Structure formats: structure tokens, C-alpha cells
Amino acid sequence: MIKNRYFDLIDQTFYFPQEGFDIEDGNLIFNGVPLKYLINKYGTPLKLTYLPKIGTQIKKAKNMFNKARKALGYKGKYHYCYCTKSSHFSYVVQEVLRHGVELETSSSFDIDLIRNIVRKDWIDKDTIIVNNGFKTREYAQKISDLINDGFQNVIPVLDNKTELDYYEEMVKGKCNLGIRVATDEEPNFEFYTSRLGIRGSEVLNYYKERLAKNKKFKVTMLHFFVDTGIKDSIYYWGELKKAVKLYCELKKICPSLTALNIGGGMPIRNSLGFEFDYNYMVREIVNLLLSACQEEEIPEPDIFTEFGKYTVGESGALIFSVLDQKQQNDAEVWYMIDNSLITTMPDSWGIAERFILLPINKWHNEYRRVNIGGLSCDNSDYYNSEVHESQVYLPLIGKNDPEPLYLGFFHTGAYQDSLSGYGGIKHCLIPSPKHVLIYKDAKGNIVDKLYRAEQQPEEMLKILGYI
Template sequence: MNNKYIDLIDQSFHFPQDEFKLEDKTLHFHDLDLMKLVEDYGVPLKFTYLPQISNNIQRAKKWFADAFEKHQYKGQYNYCYCTKSSHFKHVLDEALSNDIHIETSSAFDIDIVKTLKKAGKITNKTYVLSNGFKRDQYISNIADLINEGHENCIPIIDNYEEIDLLSEAIEGKFKVGIRIASEEEPKFEFYTSRLGIGYKNIVPFYKNQIQNNKKVALKMLHFFINTGIRDNAYYWNELHKCLKVYTALKKICPSLDSLNIGGGFPIKNSLAFDFDYAYMVDEIVNQINLVCEEEGVEVPNIFTEFGSFTVGESGGAVYKILYQKQQNDREKWNMINSSFITTLPDTWAINKRFIMLPINRWNDSYERVLLGGLTCDSDDYYNSEQHVNAIYLPKYNKDKPLYIGFFNTGAYQESIGGFGGLQHCLIPTPKHILIQKDADGNLHTEVFAEQQKSENLLGLLGYHQENEKSSKAKELLNQEF
């Protein structure tokens, strides 16, 4: 009978896949022996496979290069990384090694930019696209960067006051972009994005605040929709509306030469994932070419801002099944030795699904289960896979430990979960491992962060302060006597 877990996978998907294969009956991820990782470092465990960041950047660059060549596109392509997806130094170092640019979203991002400049990771030629609603400190930091000579720092205007605020803070001339407040998909709770300026208001805004302002040059129009890049009528309709605004602006604004089509490339969330990236890039480039030709304007340089696509597929998390609880005749709960709410918060907050596979015991028979976390919160669970609406794992056996991995978790989870901070029910942050390749292609691992200890959490909660006060009081008391 074909009742082994490996049989289930073989019957359901094409397997092995580029990043997943079995060796010695255990799962390997990009040639990384995950059971050895478990044996060396223990679980729960998070890891970042840094080479995948460069792999995805180079894939995207090739798709655009091929499309530019095919359609004889006259503009340039610039790949930007959205730092908000993961601000970690090791992520930025790997991404920037591929000759890319970055997008920022808050004041402290600019401090990271300055640190990267001092380290020689970026230069004044690197584009720094500053998005987001800009409060005083963000405005001040952007102005400092531009005043220090970083002319390719381009603040993307989000509201009607930002031009005046930037003009006051910046000493000389500077370039800006304008973000379009795109219309959301019909199923959304609201009609128009809170970010940017509405389609109909952009040309009047340019005429009123930028056209006659000798300090400001409009360089870029920024387009982004919340659902990301998808091959559906909604995406193509919004892109065409954006292109109509771009061509109308270009006719009255010679300095406008760039179109930022945002980001939103999906990442693999299932073994059944199927998305034709090359086709989408080809068609986007083709549509921009056609509309600009129809309107008689030069094609823009194209910028993209890929965050999750850049870093998402580099991340993973490994847990151990501690125990199985059968709460009724139909539901079996496999309890992991960590928490989904704290380590994979998107599974709880937006019901996001990641690729989930066992690390070992693929030749054992399987069963349908639910996965539960350690917190006392009823929402700390993971109950369905994107492709089958159920979780199947090798049968629980207390004498045969089972380890499971969640993959492509590299974007947002640490920042949303509050890396190094307090966690729900004081569940500690897992140990974090970095994986890199040397010049010969050999894998090397190093510990980026150890698992949180109780002293870290007690300190954050103020208990060490109480101990310090108590100790000082005792010292004073002893001095008096």
C-alpha cells in the first residue's frame, strides 16, 4: 500500500523540486542537511539561507533584461530592495552585493543608509527611494542625507504638505517622486489606498506645487497596489490608469523620466506554486512600451521595489513535535516546541500559509493533524496547508521524534514578532542561524543570535531595575549602620 508520507507527496506534487530533495531519508533545503542542522544547533530554530537572496535578485534582473531586449526598450532597469521586509545587516549586505538600490519607509531607515555608506556598501549613486508618510524626524533625516550630497535620495511624496516641509529642510535643489493612491480591489474594505495622491489630483498637484518650484524636480511616478503583481484584469487596469497619468505628466514635465511599478511579486507558498514571472515582466514592459508609443512620449526608466520576493525565500523555521493530544474522535493536535504567534506571526495575523514539510520520517505512514503552539492563546495554531486544506504528517510516535520545517518565512516575521523583545506568554525567541556559501560553493553556518534567556525578558519587563533598587537600598542601609 502507498501509505507512506513520501507516497503522499509523490502523488500530489512534482518532487523533488529545485530547493527540496530527500537524501538519506531526510529533507534537504538548497543542499542544506536540515537534520544535521537540528543535531548541531537544536530546536526550535530559525535560519537564513543567504545565497537565495542573490539568486532571486539575479533572476529578476535577467527577466527584465530579456524583456528589454525583446521589446527594444530604451530605458534602464533598477532593482530596489524594500528594507522593511527585513532590516538585518546580513540581509542588506547580501542584497547590496548585487548592485541594487533600496527603498526606505521611516526615519530610522535613513540611519541604516548612513551606516551602510560609511561601510562602503552604498554610494551617492545608489538610489534611496524614501516612501511612507513623513513625520518631522523622517523629513529631517532625508534632508540631512541630501544635504550631505546624496542626490539620488528621492523622497516619494505621500501627501500635499511634504513638498513644503522638504523645501524648508533641504538646502539646494532636490528630486522627488509622487506616489499614486491606487484604487483597491473590489473585495477590499475601502476603495482607495491611504498612501499617495489620487489619480485625478496628481497633474493639478504637480502644476500647483512643483512645476514653478525652482528647488524641486519631479523625477518619478510611483505605482503600487496592495495585491501585488498578478495576471488579472484588476492589475492590468490599474497599470493602464497609471500609465495614462505618467504620459500626461511627461508631456508637461521634462524632468520626469522614471516609473516605479512597486513590488508584490509572489513567493512560493506551496509545492504546487506556479507563477510565470518571466511572462509577467515581459508583458509589463510591453504594455509600458505600447502606451508610451501611442502617446508619443519617451519610455521611462523602470524601478521595482521587491521586498518579500528578495528575502522571503531565504528564511525557514524548524520545530519539534513535543506531544500529541486527541481532543475528540476527529481532531489530533500535534504540539510544537514553540509558538506560531511569536515566531510566525503572519500565520496568526493574516492567515498566511508557508510551505510546511517534515524534516525526517518520510518513509513512515501519515495522519491528518492540527498544529498547536505553546502559548495559552486559542489562536496559536496552524491548521491547513494552502494546497490541500489539511495538514498531513508522519504519524506521531513518542519514541520516534518528528521535526517539521516551515519554509520561505524570511520576510517580515522577525520585525512583526519583535525580534529580541517581549513575546506572547514569554515564549523565547528561537536561536537564529545564518547559512552562507564560500567561493568554492561550500556551505558554512554561524549563530546570529542565541535563544532568548529569562534574564533578557525580565530586564525588558523592568524586574532587574527592581533588583538594582533593592540592592542599592541595602547598601545604603548597611552604610547607615
């Protein structure tokens, strides 16, 4: 018998069920949470954050780095920094801080966020706070104020050569510093060298001329970040090797240097067929650092990472209802959803990012190729390809089906809210979905709570000056 139910398609294409995804009575379960229960309780469109995943990810990364360090006899320490830009929400920052991490900031308002969480006693003046990004005067002032107020482990990372002037002027006592070295972009990118950081060829001279004899500053960190992420590619290993070589050269003239910050970019699962050997990559990174340091006879640096997407990406999901189907020609069928893809998952439009897409119900229906259409009038408001193939298959919707088809996009927890402007005005005034948090209560039971209701017309009309 030919099996052409949606379930069979998934079962035959992927290893399924897999971590985080299972089926019960024909309906999808996400990290043990029956999504139909949430839909029945809250309705759609629905954004959800499964908070326990954040801790799992942090523990996993720490374990991998520590296991590799131990196995290879690597003497430097490992520091897990959370970069707040991937999700600034208080419940995310609170959750990451429960797992003993440090923080990375990217802009002036981020320091206001830091001040706020100090008031809440979530961190103290010893927490390492790495300050990245191009510094405006305001951002540099707020960083300097932290240092002047006794925060011991603030590390402003110089993004350019003039930034130092701010700290000369604004910091009263001594100041730790990092230097960001600009990486070369992937060969197919529009630019050859990243705009972020100081040119690799200028770092040593800059240090000698401006910092070596300056008693106020102590350079402790070299930072680099490969924007396209940690990958087992010639390009990635090439950039890492260059950064490690520079670290070794700088260490020889800068004894205070102790840390190499390799940035973010650890990938997450964006398809059920996702394959990435995390343990291998981490071990190879640690190994590369160790070999280079042994060859140059310098102590191994402490390794800092700033994983954003890896920390929060897999905690997020978006659930929509299919409102209707439209057959626009013989080949093209549209499933029209009750929100906008372009505004709610801006990366799917802006950088063609793919997320795990699965139906919540109707897994026993036959499947068909479809295009998913959003509610805005923009012709870019669609989703019709996956990582593993340039099409999307979903269950057929029968004319007499008693309930709509529900769709979930998974692992959407990083960056989408900041890019979309959570709760702001939206393209075609399509509102932000309601937002539900799922977390463990004091007794360890999984509970759900409405964090924010669906955006109301008055909220947008107010921003727009009508009320």
C-alpha cells in the same frame, strides 16, 4: 499495494523534488543543506537564513526584466531597489548590495540605517535611495540632511500634498522628487482607495500648481504600489494601466519625469504546488508600458521595482520539534510544537499567510491529518491549512520512534521578524528561537554560523523592568 507513506503523498500531489527541496535518506534537504545536520548541531526551535538565495532571486529578476526589455526593444532601464522593511538585518542588506541594487526606505530609523551602511562603505553618495512612507517631520529632516550632505540620488516620494513643505523648508539646494499615486484596493477590501499616496485625480493639478514652476524641485519618478501583489488578474492589470496612463499624462507636462516605480509585490512560492509564470508577467508588464508609451509618443520610463518578499522570503525557514501529540476528540489530533506560531510567524495568524510546511524526517511513515499547535495559550496559535487544501497532513509519530518529528516552515524570510519584534517580549513569554546563518565562505564552501542564541529569560525580564 496502497501507498500511504508521507513521501508518496507528496510525490503524487506535487512535482517533487523541486528547486530548493529534496530528500536524502528519508530526510529533507533545503537548498542542498541537510536539515538534520543543523538540528543535531543546534537543536530546535531554529530559525535559519540561507543567504545565497538572496543573490539568486536578484539575478533572476534582473535577468527577466532585461530579457524582456531586449526582446521588446524597450529603451528605458531597469532598477532593482531593495525595500529594507522586508528584512533590515545587516547580513541581508550587505548581501543585497553585493548584487548591485538600490535601496528603498520607509521610516525615520531607516535613514539611520542608511547612514550606518555608508560608514561601512557598502554604498556611496551616488546610490539611488527612494524614500517612501508617510513622512514625519523627523523622517523628512533626515532625508533632507542626506540631500544636503551631497547624496545625489535621494528621491523622496511624496505620499501627500503637504509633505513638500518639509523639503521647501529643509533642503538647501535642489531636490529630486517622486510622487506616489494612490491605487484602488481590491474590490473585496474594506476600503476603496489606499491611504498611501495622492489621489490619482489630483496628481496633475498638484504638479501644475506646486511643482511645475518651482526651480528647486525636479520630479523624476511616479510611484504606485498594488498591495495585494503582482498577479495575472483584471484588477492588477487595471491598476497598472491607470498608473501608466497617468505617467504618460504627467510626462507631457513634466519633462524631468523619467521613472515609473511599480513597487513590490512579486510573489514567492508558498506551496509546493505554487504556479506563477514570472517570465510571462514581467514581459507583459514591460509590454504594457511600451505599448502605452508608443501610443502616446513619449519615451519609455526607467522601470523601478521594490521587491521585498521576493528578495528575502525564500531565504528563510523555521524548524520546530513536535513535543507531543494530543487527541482532543475522535477527529482532531494536535501536534504540539516547541515554540509559538503566533509570535514567530505572525503573518500566519494576522493575514492567514501560508508557508511551505514539510516534515524534516519520517518521510517513510504513514501520514495523517493534524492541527499544529503553538505553546502560547492563545486559541489562535495554530496552523491547520495549506494553500492547496484546508487541511494539513504530516507523518504519523510511532510510540517507539527513537526521535521526535521535526517540522519546517519554509520561505519565512520576509517581514516575520519585524512584525514579531525580534528579541522583544513575547506572548506568554515564549522565547525567540536561535538563529543560524548559512552562507558561502571565501572559498565558496557552504558554512553555518550561530547568529543569535535562543532568547534567555533575563532578556525579557530586563525589558519588563524586573532586572
